[in-house]
Amino acid sequence: MAKSNPYAPRQWQPHEKPMLPGSPSTPIHPTKKRIAFGLVGLLITLTGALSNALVTANLTNLQGTFGAYSNEIAWLPAVYVMGNISINLLLVKFRQQFGLRIFTEAFLLLYVLVAFFHLFVNDLSSAIIVRTAHGMVAAALSSLGIYYQIQAWPAKHRLKALAIGISASQLAIPLARLFSSELLQLEEWRGLYLFELGLAMVALGCVLMLKLPPSDRSKVFEKMDFVTFILMAPGMALLCGVLSLGRIEWWFSTPWLGICLALAVVLIISAVVVEHNRKNPLINTRWLGSGAIIRLGIVMIMMRVVLAEQNSGAIGFLQQVGLQNDQLRGLALAIIAGVVLGITASALTLKPAHFSWPIVTSLLIMMIASFIDSHSNPLTRPHNMYFSQFLLGFSSAFFMAPAMLLGIGSVVTQPKNLVSFVVLFGMSQNLGGLIGAAMLGTFQVWREKYHSSLLGDQLSLLDPNVTERLSQYSALFNSQLGDSALLSAQAVAQLQSVSTLQANVLAWNDTYLLTAGMAFCTLVWVLYRLTRQRIITRRQQQREAAAAQPISATSASMEKQ
Numbered sequence: 001m002a003k004s005n006p007y008a009p010r011q012w013q014p015h016e017k018p019m020l021p022g023s024p025s026t027p028i029h030p031t032k033k034r035i036a037f038g039l040v041g042l043l044i045t046l047t048g049a050l051s052n053a054l055v056t057a058n059l060t061n062l063q064g065t066f067g068a069y070s071n072e073i074a075w076l077p078a079v080y081v082m083g084n085i086s087i088n089l090l091l092v093k094f095r096q097q098f099g100l101r102i103f104t105e106a107f108l109l110l111y112v113l114v115a116f117f118h119l120f121v122n123d124l125s126s127a128i129i130v131r132t133a134h135g136m137v138a139a140a141l142s143s144l145g146i147y148y149q150i151q152a153w154p155a156k157h158r159l160k161a162l163a164i165g166i167s168a169s170q171l172a173i174p175l176a177r178l179f180s181s182e183l184l185q186l187e188e189w190r191g192l193y194l195f196e197l198g199l200a201m202v203a204l205g206c207v208l209m210l211k212l213p214p215s216d217r218s219k220v221f222e223k224m225d226f227v228t229f230i231l232m233a234p235g236m237a238l239l240c241g242v243l244s245l246g247r248i249e250w251w252f253s254t255p256w257l258g259i260c261l262a263l264a265v266v267l268i269i270s271a272v273v274v275e276h277n278r279k280n281p282l283i284n285t286r287w288l289g290s291g292a293i294i295r296l297g298i299v300m301i302m303m304r305v306v307l308a309e310q311n312s313g314a315i316g317f318l319q320q321v322g323l324q325n326d327q328l329r330g331l332a333l334a335i336i337a338g339v340v341l342g343i344t345a346s347a348l349t350l351k352p353a354h355f356s357w358p359i360v361t362s363l364l365i366m367m368i369a370s371f372i373d374s375h376s377n378p379l380t381r382p383h384n385m386y387f388s389q390f391l392l393g394f395s396s397a398f399f400m401a402p403a404m405l406l407g408i409g410s411v412v413t414q415p416k417n418l419v420s421f422v423v424l425f426g427m428s429q430n431l432g433g434l435i436g437a438a439m440l441g442t443f444q445v446w447r448e449k450y451h452s453s454l455l456g457d458q459l460s461l462l463d464p465n466v467t468e469r470l471s472q473y474s475a476l477f478n479s480q481l482g483d484s485a486l487l488s489a490q491a492v493a494q495l496q497s498v499s500t501l502q503a504n505v506l507a508w509n510d511t512y513l514l515t516a517g518m519a520f521c522t523l524v525w526v527l528y529r530l531t532r533q534r535i536i537t538r539r540q541q542q543r544e545a546a547a548a549q550p551i552s553a554t555s556a557s558m559e560k561q
Helices: 031-056 059-066 075-098 100-118 124-151 155-187 189-209 223-249 255-276 291-320 329-349 356-373 382-398 400-413 415-458 464-477 484-560
Strands: none
Touching: 031 059, 031 075, 031 100, 031 124, 031 155, 031 189, 059 075, 075 100, 075 124, 075 223, 075 415, 100 124, 100 189, 124 155, 155 189, 155 329, 155 382, 155 400, 223 255, 223 415, 291 329, 291 356, 291 382, 291 400, 291 415, 291 484, 329 382, 329 400, 356 382, 356 400, 356 484, 382 400, 415 484, 464 484
């Protein structure tokens, strides 16, 4: 008996036809099954997102566990992003050629195996290798979570499914800060990975029990796709490494950063040249180079840079004043509340004709939140930031679905651009986050040096306020130190410590003002583009109406005759 062709197109009912190549069909499910799809989709999304969030939220603790320097431990989140951003080049075509079932089960099984091998990691080098593999495997889970959400909603509410599936990953980092301290108490870093392994096994069991509907398959891989991957993947990895370590190693004093950046530019440009001259490119450079797509990419990157104020700014500031994760639970709950409200508002307000306005609203909220944070002082604590971080959490979830749907419209009409759009969206989110952390961290260090020099110039023993403060510090240590010279040195050291803390606080305030300024500039540009587009549309309508009037007049005169 002849074997059926797996690439033969299926006959779909109108309501079942997959929206994009490689996506599942959408049959009608009973209500209980829809609820199950929604819960499994949320579980898969959080499973993939928590993988990196647990490490990012506990870098300081992991640094002590592995006995590593700050520049060494920073490789853990860096290599995760390297693997994640590189594998997106091939995942879309993998789904299209091998089918959703193999994609779903194979990648979740790989995720479980990687999480299992994480338990046997004993040094930083092996941890870096495993984290790279984890980033590659976790990249598949974000799209898988969206596919499950799509099954949970009827066709008329499918935009709500996309809003939930795309934005739910924003819950990962605040959730990690909420309970990761207890996991570390179990068996240090193995507690984190035991939780991750358990979550992955639960997700795998749910996927095996509740399978996605089938989709069309087609032969899409070409040999030149792998040439592009061999050029682009290491290029993006090197760029991620530079962005992650540049602030720590410092940009202008570490030669290998410049070498890696030069190699990254050469490799990425080579990949772009290869793709630009292909008949069936993996990445459609002409489509990505169009004005509308470039503008969309810039806006998404700028928003991700501004949102770095939450993890690199507010959390960095609070850690600077000595707080740990278990003291940030209230702040984490405020962020979670903001993200949940943002997802809900996005799902309820998404309209195809108004995808730009949630982006405008999010930018306005980001600007207000950053401006509120810019009034911090050394006594600022998490409860003082609840409202501002709630606003940032809301805006981080509110803009994501509209931003993605703005670009996906042209993908539906031209499915060959799907890989290009996935690469664009993934790069804007991953690279945008790295650029934001690098930019804000570098700016904060620069401003701290500036404020330290100003404060240092004012700390003169001729100033009575300075001598009074030194006397107070001497009184604090008088019972512990009997030597007057040591007592004086300790008082001076304490004054310098307080001065450094104040300089850092002022630098963080400048950083918040920077993010508020970037949000304002992006908002003005988006409003300008929307206003310009509306004026152009109105003029076209007036021309069409004017052109139609003579025809109407001619028809009327002919009828009279």
